[in-house]
Amino acid sequence: xxxxxxxxVERGVQGKKIVLLxxxxxGGLPHPSSGKTELESARTPNLDALAGRGSLGMTVMVRExxxxxxGPGHLSLFGYDPLRFVIGRxxxxxxxxxxxxxxxxxxxxxxxxxxxxxxxxxxxRAGRPSDxxxxxxxxxxxxxxKAPKGVTVTFVPEKEHRVVLHLRGTGLGGAALSDTDPLExxxxxxAIEAHDEASRVTAEIVTDLLEQARRILGDEPRMNGFLxxxxxxxxxxxxxxxxxxxxxxxxxxxxxxxxxxxxVGMTVPAVPSSTEDTVTQLEKCWGEPDLYFLHFKDTDTKGxxxxxxxxxxxxxxxxxxxxxxSALDPAVIIVTGDHSTPAVYREHSWHHVPxxxxxxxxxxxxxxxxxxxxxxxxxxxxxxxxxxxxxLAHAGRLVKYGA
Amino acid sequence: xxxxxxxxVERGVQGKKIVLLxxxxxGGLPHPSSGKTELESARTPNLDALAGRGSLGMTVMVRExxxxxxGPGHLSLFGYDPLRFVIGRxxxxxxxxxxxxxxxxxxxxxxxxxxxxxxxxxxxRAGRPSDxxxxxxxxxxxxxxKAPKGVTVTFVPEKEHRVVLHLRGTGLGGAALSDTDPLExxxxxxAIEAHDEASRVTAEIVTDLLEQARRILGDEPRMNGFLxxxxxxxxxxxxxxxxxxxxxxxxxxxxxxxxxxxxVGMTVPAVPSSTEDTVTQLEKCWGEPDLYFLHFKDTDTKGxxxxxxxxxxxxxxxxxxxxxxSALDPAVIIVTGDHSTPAVYREHSWHHVPxxxxxxxxxxxxxxxxxxxxxxxxxxxxxxxxxxxxxLAHAGRLVKYGA
Numbered sequence: 078x079x080x081x082x083x084x085x086v087e088r089g090v091q092g093k094k095i096v097l098l099x100x101x102x103x104g105g106l107p108h109p110s111s112g113k114t115e116l117e118s119a120r121t122p123n124l125d126a127l128a129g130r131g132s133l134g135m136t137v138m139v140r141e142x143x144x145x146x147x148g149p150g151h152l153s154l155f156g157y158d159p160l161r162f163v164i165g166r167x168x169x170x171x172x173x174x175x176x177x178x179x180x181x182x183x184x185x186x187x188x189x190x191x192x193x194x195x196x197x198x199x200x201x202r203a204g205r206p207s208d209x210x211x212x213x214x215x216x217x218x219x220x221x222x223k224a225p226k227g228v229t230v231t232f233v234p235e236k237e238h239r240v241v242l243h244l245r246g247t248g249l250g251g252a253a254l255s256d257t258d259p260l261e262x263x264x265x266x267x268a269i270e271a272h273d274e275a276s277r278v279t280a281e282i283v284t285d286l287l288e289q290a291r292r293i294l295g296d297e298p299r300m301n302g303f304l305x306x307x308x309x310x311x312x313x314x315x316x317x318x319x320x321x322x323x324x325x326x327x328x329x330x331x332x333x334x335x336x337x338x339x340x341v342g343m344t345v346p347a348v349p350s351s352t353e354d355t356v357t358q359l360e361k362c363w364g365e366p367d368l369y370f371l372h373f374k375d376t377d378t379k380g381x382x383x384x385x386x387x388x389x390x391x392x393x394x395x396x397x398x399x400x401x402x403s404a405l406d407p408a409v410i411i412v413t414g415d416h417s418t419p420a421v422y423r424e425h426s427w428h429h430v431p432x433x434x435x436x437x438x439x440x441x442x443x444x445x446x447x448x449x450x451x452x453x454x455x456x457x458x459x460x461x462x463x464x465x466x467x468x469l470a471h472a473g474r475l476v477k478y479g480a
Numbered sequence: 481x482x483x484x485x486x487x488x489v490e491r492g493v494q495g496k497k498i499v500l501l502x503x504x505x506x507g508g509l510p511h512p513s514s515g516k517t518e519l520e521s522a523r524t525p526n527l528d529a530l531a532g533r534g535s536l537g538m539t540v541m542v543r544e545x546x547x548x549x550x551g552p553g554h555l556s557l558f559g560y561d562p563l564r565f566v567i568g569r570x571x572x573x574x575x576x577x578x579x580x581x582x583x584x585x586x587x588x589x590x591x592x593x594x595x596x597x598x599x600x601x602x603x604x605r606a607g608r609p610s611d612x613x614x615x616x617x618x619x620x621x622x623x624x625x626k627a628p629k630g631v632t633v634t635f636v637p638e639k640e641h642r643v644v645l646h647l648r649g650t651g652l653g654g655a656a657l658s659d660t661d662p663l664e665x666x667x668x669x670x671a672i673e674a675h676d677e678a679s680r681v682t683a684e685i686v687t688d689l690l691e692q693a694r695r696i697l698g699d700e701p702r703m704n705g706f707l708x709x710x711x712x713x714x715x716x717x718x719x720x721x722x723x724x725x726x727x728x729x730x731x732x733x734x735x736x737x738x739x740x741x742x743x744v745g746m747t748v749p750a751v752p753s754s755t756e757d758t759v760t761q762l763e764k765c766w767g768e769p770d771l772y773f774l775h776f777k778d779t780d781t782k783g784x785x786x787x788x789x790x791x792x793x794x795x796x797x798x799x800x801x802x803x804x805x806s807a808l809d810p811a812v813i814i815v816t817g818d819h820s821t822p823a824v825y826r827e828h829s830w831h832h833v834p835x836x837x838x839x840x841x842x843x844x845x846x847x848x849x850x851x852x853x854x855x856x857x858x859x860x861x862x863x864x865x866x867x868x869x870x871x872l873a874h875a876g877r878l879v880k881y882g883a
Contacts, residue, residue, distance in 0.1 A: 081543055081563055438825060440509060440517075440851065455851075457832065457861035459544055466545030470830040477828055478542055479549035479562065479572045 082466040085475045086322040093408040093472040095323070095368045096359075097464075099154060099334075100395055101147065102377030103414025104430040105448065106421050108385055115376075115385060115420060116431060117447035119392040123399035124412060124433065129444040131410075131435035134456025136464065138416050144427045147377075148172050150415030151337040155370075156321060156465030157314060164340065165309025167252075170241045174233040175332035177339065178311040182245045183252040183279055187303040189214060189238040192291070196265050201258065202238040203300040214300045215240050221293045225282050240303065244282070251276035252310035254283065259304075266304055283308075316342025317368065321465055322474060324365065328358050329372035338370055352391075356398045363405050371402075380418030388420050408472040410435040411464055412446070429458065436471035485869040488878040489725040493770070496811040496875040498726070499762075500773045500867075502557060503798055504550065504737075505780030506817025507833040508851065509824050511788055518779075518788060518823060519834060520850035522795040526802035527815060527836065532847040534813075534838035537859025539867065541819050547830045550780075551575045553818030554740040558773075559724060559868030560717060567743065568712025570655075573644045577636040578735040580742065581714040586647040586655045586682055590706040592617060593641070595694070599668050604661065605641040606703040617703045618643050624696045628685050643706065647685070654679035655713035657686065662707075669707055686711075719745025720771065724868055725877060727768065731761050732775035741773055755794075759801045766808050771871075774805075783821030791823050811875040813838040814867055815849070832861065839874035 105114035138145045138153050139160065148169040149159035167184035178184070189211055191200035206214070212234040224230040227248030233241045253272035259265065266287075271280040287303055294301045317323045319342070327338030330349050339345065346362035349355035355371050363369075373395050379387035402410060413432035416425050431451035443450035456467070469475045508517035541548045541556050542563065551572045552562035570587035581587070592614055594603035609617075615637040627633040630651030636644045656675035662668065669690075674683040690706055697704045720726045722745070730741030733752050742748065749765035752758040758774050766772075776798050782790035805813060816835035819828050834854035846853035859870070872878045 081546055085546060438509060438822075438829065438831075440831060441515075442852070442855070453856065455832065455855060457538060457855070459861075463544035466543065467830070468545075470545040470547065475545060475547065475830075477547045477549050479552035479576070 081478060082469065082475065083320050085478050086469065087474055087476050088322045090322065090367075090474050093474060094366075094405075095409045095468045095472055096371065096402055096407045096411065097154065097368060097468070098371045098373070098395070098402070098410060098412045099151070100373045100376040100392060100412070100414050102380045102416055102418025102425065103392075104417025104419065104426070104428050105380070105388070106419035106428070109421070114448050115380075115388040116392055117449060118385075119389045119396065121392060121396040121446055123396050124446040125444050127399065127403070127410060127412065127435040128433050128446040128450065129441050131433055131439035131441060132456050133442060133446070133451040133454025134432050134434070135429040135451050135454070135458045136413065136432050136461040137458065138430060138461045142427050144425050145416045146173060146425065147333060147415055148337055151334060152341075153461035154413065154415055154464060155317060155337070155341045156462050157341060158462050162314050164311070164314065166307045167241070167309035168311045170235060170239070171243050171311075172333050172336040172340070174235050174241050175336070176231070176233065176241070176243050177332055177336045179245065180311060180313050181249065182243065182311040183249055184244070184309050184311060185242040185283065185305050186307040187240040187242050187305055188258065189240060189300040190302055190304045191299045192302045198259055198262050198264060198266060198304070200299070201262065201304060205237050206300055208234065208236060211238060211240065211300065214294060214297060218290050218293050222286060222289055225285065228282060230286060242283075242286070242305075244279070248278070249282070250278040252279060252308040254280055254308040256307065257287065257305040266302070269305065314341055318342055321469060323368040323465075325368040325370060326362055326366035327370045327372070328355050328362075329370070330355070331372070331374055334372040343368075343370060352394050353398065356401050359402065360405065369407075376414070377418045380420050381423055383420050383423045385420035408436060409468045411468055413464070430461070432456065432464065434464070434467060434471065438471050484881060485872065485878065486723050488881050489872065490877055490879050491725045493725065493877050496877060497769075497808075498771045498812045498871045498875055499805055499810045499814065500557065500771060500871070501776070501798070501805070501813060501815045502554070502774065503776045503779040503795060503815070503817050505783045505819055505821025505828065506795075507820025507822065507829070507831050508783070508791070509822035509831065512824070517851050518783075518791040519795055520852060521788075522792045522799065524795060524799040524849055526799045527849040528847050530802065530806075530813060530815065530838040531836050531849040531853065532844050534836055534842035534844060535859050536845055536849070536854040536857025537835050537837070538832040538854050538857070538861045539816065539835050539864040540861065541833060541864045545830050547828050548819045549576060549828065550736055550818055551740055554737060555744075556864035557816065557818055557867060558720060558740075558744045559865050560744060561865050565717050567714070567717065568710070570644070570710050570712035571714045573638060573642075574646050574714075575736050575739045575743075577638055577644050578739075579634070579636065579644070579646050580735050580739045582648065583714060583716050584648070584652065585714040586652055587712050587714060588645040588686065588708050589710040590643040590645050590708055591641050591661065592643060592703040593705055593707045594702045595705045601662055601665050601667060601669060601707070603702070604665060604707060608640050609703055611637065611639060614641060614643065614703065617697060617700060621693050621696050625689065625692055628688065631685060633689060645686075645689070645708075647682070651681070652685070653681040655682055655711040657683055657708075657711040659710065660690065660708045669705070672708065717744055720868075721745055724872060726771040726868075728771040728773060729765055729769035730773045730775070731758050731765075732773070733758070734775070734777055737775040746771075746773060755797050756801060759804050762805065763808065772810070779817070780821045783823050784826055786823050786826045788823035811839060812871045814871055816867070833864070835859065835867065837867070837870060837874065841874050
């Protein structure tokens with residue numbers, strides 16, 4: 078619980094800036110021949126120098142054994158335990174497919190499903206279509222659907238049979254809605270029920286949209302309708318400024334990360350066009366914000382590709398930019414990931430994530446940034462939500478607790 | 481949570497004594513030239529020998545990033561999570577300025593403030609006076625105030641504009657009182673309201689005292705009154721005997737530490753006159769108590785002074801006394817601090833605190849007591865409230881949990 082931290086936050090501190098540099102999926106597993114992880118294999122003279130004056134550690138992103146998606150992973154890094162600050166699976170999915178949510182938006186997770194002529198569910202996942210097939214069908218619905226007045230409607234394919242439905246507009250109500258998935262085959266889809274008065278109008282809108290989709294997809298052999306599996310209205314979380322006294326700025330090329338950052342009240346001063354441009358934009362916007370969140374995606378992408386050397390190169394590309402960040406003289410630089418994406422595993426994983434916290438008040442233990450050095454580091458094994466409290470402490474932004 | 485520990489406590493155990501040796505502010509940061517902390521720089525042959533047969537570790541005192549005052553730090557060492565066993569900020573402040581609280585006492589945090597002729601608050605902190613100026617004004621009030629019958633009234637300057645008001649006596653009631661700070665300037669102080677019947681008499685007493693203070697300070701240009709910012713009645717916590725089956729004895733030269741020890745039911749058999757006398761008094765009172773809390777202040781004082789070598793010497797002075805403690809043959813000796821006060825930082829800090837637990841059942845990992853060896857120690861990184869449970873276990877004072 079970070080409540081005690083929030084109570085000790087000193088407001089209105091000038092300077093003492095914090096950079097949170099996230100290499101997506103940074104954590105790795107040993108290469109079969111060298112025994113070294115991607116981070117340990119990379120030549121990172123600049124990160125190693127930061128390690129030499131900072132503190133190293135390992136983080137648990139959510140809970141032991143839990144593999145985080147990028148949404149929960151980033152929430153943790155921002156100091157929001159995703160199990161405490163629940164934003165709804167629909168909203169997380171919407172962020173996950175790159176939708177930038179605003180207050181009042183409604184998101185739903187849909188499954189493409191197979192219905193028979195009598196309207197009974199034959200396959201709740203439509204035979205697990207390929208991403209390509211599902212995208213074609215989602216695009217078909219998107220093209221032909223008629224949105225109700227004052228509401229924009231977006232269908233975005235997620236993965237296989239999973240599709241995100243996103244609604245925005247003044248015509249919308251709440252999202253306290255029941256699912257339509259009957260959870261077994263041989264039964265019809267359930268009717269959507271509104272759990273409160275404010276959600277009735279949304280229930281009507283979604284019921285109509287799902288009926289339209291059934292008609293549009295009437296000639297599809299398998300993917301001929303949707304089941305709704307989780308509605309969420311998007312509400313902004315208490316902001317980092319309110320909780321931690323930090324005005325945040327997000328520099329991220331990909332929309333999902335800007336979305337999660339907006340969720341906690343960060344501004345988005347610019348959208349970087351490349352790895353290098355991320356730091357150029359940092360230099361341009363340096364000043365007003367207290368916290369600068371930099372997101373680098375390539376490490377995760379190469380991990381998913383199983384491209385060990387590519388991930389190493391992506392780390393080295395970020396390392397080369399570190400001197401420009403240090404030149405801005407932040408009080409604290411945190412370098413870490415939002416989860417592990419080991420190239421040999423090719424997916425997000427549950428493994429602890431290495432973290433480097435560079436500050437004047439570090440307890441250095443190694444001149445190297447890697448899983449091995451982090452495991453023996455001074456920070457120990459901590460929860461990722463402790464990083465912002467630690468950054469606040471190192472930046473002199475917390476007062477003493479008790480006399 | 482230590483509830484399971486309390487349930488496993490074996491009552492009435494004879495012998496198997498525990499010494500809790502606290503060097504205040506023990507944790508440090510590396511010296512810029514040697515790279516070694518104060519504890520690592522000190523020659524501590526006796527502590528190193530204890531390490532060679534004990535277990536080492538690192539502790540979080542409150543929460544990651546949170547810098548503890550001495551009150552919360554010691555509560556944690558005694559097995560009381562300060563976020564769970566809340567003793568009120570007024571009481572913490574009173575302990576912090578060295579007042580020894582008794583059950584039924586009332587403490588309040590006051591701000592010196594500036595009022596205009598119409599009684600409106602012009603400056604809620606009276607221009608942040610120096611400690612010396614504030615002490616002069618507090619002494620003036622103390623001298624001229626007329627205490628109500630059956631109540632002793634004490635004003636103690638804390639820091640800058642902060643003053644602690646301490647009330648004791650049979651004429652007092654509860655302390656469920658509202659603050660008088662209007663939280664913005666241009667408004668009068670708020671009237672004190674009692675939240676329960678028992679606190680009405682206290683409300684009247686404090687209202688009168690604050691009015692008296694306004695008259696006494698009428699000719700002061702800036703510090704011409706107080707705002708009350710937090711009342712707390714002092715209630716003893718459930719004692720260590722009740723919770724852990726430990727009759728505790730505190731040997732501490734400074735009143736604050738005796739105060740916190742009394743709070744958890746320890747007795748105070750003597751007040752040591754010096755570092756060495758602390759152990760002499762230990763030898764004298766050895767017998768009845770199960771737990772002996774020894775407090776050594778110089779490490780913290782030298783840390784605050786930025787005197788690295790002085791802190792090293794303070795550690796060495798304690799080390800020299802260790803053989804006399806070992807000669808008493810306690811089952812467990814814990815050596816640790818209540819927080820870090822790195823000499824290079826000159827203040828309490830949030831850094832993990834090294835701990836040494838010497839017992840017959842240790843898992844030794846190094847023949848050296850220092851941050852580096854503790855970081856790699858068998859205890860790992862634990863919360864400080866786990867030390868008493870571990871001491872109980874090593875002393876054979878806990879029964880098995882479950883069959």
